[in-house]
Amino acid sequence: MARIIVVTSGKGGVGKTTTSAAIAMGLAKKGHKTAVIDFDVGLRNLDLIMGCERRVVYDFVNVINGEATLNQALIRDKNCNLLYILPASQTRDKDALSQEGVGKILDELKKDFKYIVCDSPAGIEKGAHLAMYFADDAFIVTNPEVSSVRDSDRMLGILSSKSRRAEQNEEPIREYLLLSRYSPDRVKLGEMLSVDDVQEILSLHLLGVIPESKSVLNASNSGTPVILDEKSDAGQAYADIVARYLGEDKPHRFIDEKKGLFGKFFGSK
Amino acid sequence: MSLLDYFRTSKASSASLAKERLQILVAHERSSRNQPSYLPQLQKELLEVIRKYINVEQDAISVNFEQNDTQETLELNIVLPEHQTKTS
Numbered sequence: 001m002a003r004i005i006v007v008t009s010g011k012g013g014v015g016k017t018t019t020s021a022a023i024a025m026g027l028a029k030k031g032h033k034t035a036v037i038d039f040d041v042g043l044r045n046l047d048l049i050m051g052c053e054r055r056v057v058y059d060f061v062n063v064i065n066g067e068a069t070l071n072q073a074l075i076r077d078k079n080c081n082l083l084y085i086l087p088a089s090q091t092r093d094k095d096a097l098s099q100e101g102v103g104k105i106l107d108e109l110k111k112d113f114k115y116i117v118c119d120s121p122a123g124i125e126k127g128a129h130l131a132m133y134f135a136d137d138a139f140i141v142t143n144p145e146v147s148s149v150r151d152s153d154r155m156l157g158i159l160s161s162k163s164r165r166a167e168q169n170e171e172p173i174r175e176y177l178l179l180s181r182y183s184p185d186r187v188k189l190g191e192m193l194s195v196d197d198v199q200e201i202l203s204l205h206l207l208g209v210i211p212e213s214k215s216v217l218n219a220s221n222s223g224t225p226v227i228l229d230e231k232s233d234a235g236q237a238y239a240d241i242v243a244r245y246l247g248e249d250k251p252h253r254f255i256d257e258k259k260g261l262f263g264k265f266f267g268s269k
Numbered sequence: 270m271s272l273l274d275y276f277r278t279s280k281a282s283s284a285s286l287a288k289e290r291l292q293i294l295v296a297h298e299r300s301s302r303n304q305p306s307y308l309p310q311l312q313k314e315l316l317e318v319i320r321k322y323i324n325v326e327q328d329a330i331s332v333n334f335e336q337n338d339t340q341e342t343l344e345l346n347i348v349l350p351e352h353q354t355k356t357s
Contacts, residue, residue: 146287153295157302190282197288201295 002110005117006135006173008159010151012122014143015180018216019238020119021049021225023139026242028083029227032114035074037086039131040121041096044088050077051223052085061089064101070108079228084113094126102130124158133164137174137245140204143181144193152177153202177204178241181212184257195255208241210234211254304334319347326350 007020017038024036038046041061047053052075058068063086070086077083086105089096109116120131132138138159142152159173160166166173179198186192199206215232219225227242229235233254240250312332319325325347333344 146291149291150294150298153298157299161302187284190284193284193287193291197284201288201291 002113003115003136004106004110004134005115005137005139006120006132007117007139007141008120008128008132008155009122009141009148010124010128010155011143011148014141014148015210015216016122016141017046017049017119018220018226019139019141019178019180019210020046020117022227022235022238023242023245024083024115024117025077025080025225026227026238027115027117027246028077028080030242030246031082033082033084033112034115034117035084035086035109035113036117036119037131038088038119039097039127040119041088041127042090042092042094043121044090046085046119047075047087048223049220050085050225052077052087053223056087059087059089060105061091061093061096063105064097070105079224097127097130099130099133103134106134124154129158129162132159132173133162135159135163135173136165137176139176139178139207140202141178141180142198142202144179144183144187144195144198146193149193149198149201156202156204175204176207176245177202178207178210180210182209182254183212184255188257206252207244208237209252209254210237210241303336308332308334315345323349 005023007016007023009016017040020036024034028034036046036050037060038044039060040046044059047056055075058073060073062068063070063073074084074086077085106116118131118135121127132155138155140152140155142148156175159175163173165171177199179195182195183192187194195206195209211233213226213232213234215229215234216226219229219232219235226232226234227238230239237254240253243250312330315332316325316327316330319330329348329350331346333342333346335342335344
């Protein structure tokens, strides 16, 4: 059975697209045929993060409007042949996405793909609503920072009342916390909310912590999902997250600061 | 980081302040999330009716909606002014 995962947060800039690209690549690398969809109509960026921006011919809205077939619009990833990207449209028409149209496309994708990752736009407008509406699982990307935590809680409220599963009284969406841009050093100094703090406030199952890392910018600069940078801490964190999601038992990492005085002088990249 | 900072850490850290603020805020927002959407309008209209007869303050009325497994309760609390109005 195919599963639809929404990557959402409410707040912008917390790492939704980075996360969508990384986990979609991770799932595909594990041998599961995966599609990743950009729901940010008007401000598409997933194509850039995935490094396929020059191969976009047709987009999500073209398929909904019947101007292209799904197969024409899906872009096969250059690093992994089990991964496909459906880019967002750059149209400024806010109503380009319809619930019916999105539902149809997801139904069609479900026949062929094991996982469908929906990269939600920020906010709680139509695009964000449609990205989460059909979801089976939700990855809540949160930064250890007050506005992000608050917005995540708001998204949880929306997931539990406005999603298809909620409306049809089905088993609720499974919600997972991904805490990103985490700095164990700052937590130690009392300058940043800890994993435990955020979990206590949101009462969510923790799927993983992604440390603040230079490798994330390096990855987006070059258009390769950070999970492919297997030496980087963020890449490893995402690999762990994918493994945990698939049911593997991986102890949590990157929660405690890794370096003593020695490490500070001979620090990692 | 200066040596002085080490002595200052006994003061409440900014992270614990953040946690405290969030806990209060999130609890408040969650409780209002489960309320029926008509509640603010109901409160406004009730207040209008009451003010026809009694001169109460805008904030003299509180409407609480509570839900448990078996029942839903709507609790209405109106604080009357100390000197009752004589309009009858």
